[in-house]
Amino acid sequence: MTLIFAHRGYSSLYPENTMLAFREAEKVGSDGIELDVQLTKDGEVVVIHDEKVNRTTNGTGFVKDLSYQEIRKLDAGYSNKMLVKKEPIPSLIEVFDWMKTNDMICNIELKNGIFPYEGIEEKVLSLIREYELSDRVIISSFNHYSIIHFYLLAPDIEIAPLFAEGIYMPWVYTQSIRAKGYHSNYLAINEEIIQSSIENGIAVRPYTVNKEEVMRSLFSINCTAIITDDPVKAQRIKKEYRK
């Protein structure tokens, strides 16, 4: 049965990559969440998509140039007029504290394609071990050197390369780096590629699947999981495919 991962949390309705979006994703019954991590100036692992805080908060500047204390003062929910309470940028620790209260899967995307964030793999791994979440996380990145580095540190933790474009026989490449699955832009794969991947023992979790017709196609072939901004829509459509 296809799992539903809430992309940056329940981000079609709540501010992306905030605890509010993660909690709401849990409330509506998502199987997992996807989130993005980067490092602050003082080395804290924080949950934010862009390298700059400008788009998603009321602040300006690069994450790498701000201290954790400075980052925490920002409001990641400021653009949502319905919210009365400030929504801070979460630390990964905060997310892991919450994960201890549920059984959800957490897909952690290392956002180190532009800035390398030296040591981010070790920091994320140490938190995963501390919180005993090794079997509930999937580490992904567009930076495949980084996930391979992570795999060498922790071969027992699942890694998944991200593909923005189509590659030939993606399951072969995925097996070659010892990953058990890949996360592809849904436009870069099709039903045949997905089925071949799954037949070869490779999980496929396409992103970012928000269109009903794409959801239907993926549920109909029992794709491993979908990564969506709208887990409620996904649940509704998935019900049509329950045997």
Ligand code: G3P
């Ligand atoms: O993990 C899949 C997806 O999140 C990758 O793209 O830009 O939304 O982080 P992006």
Ligand code: CA
């Ligand atoms: Ca992401």
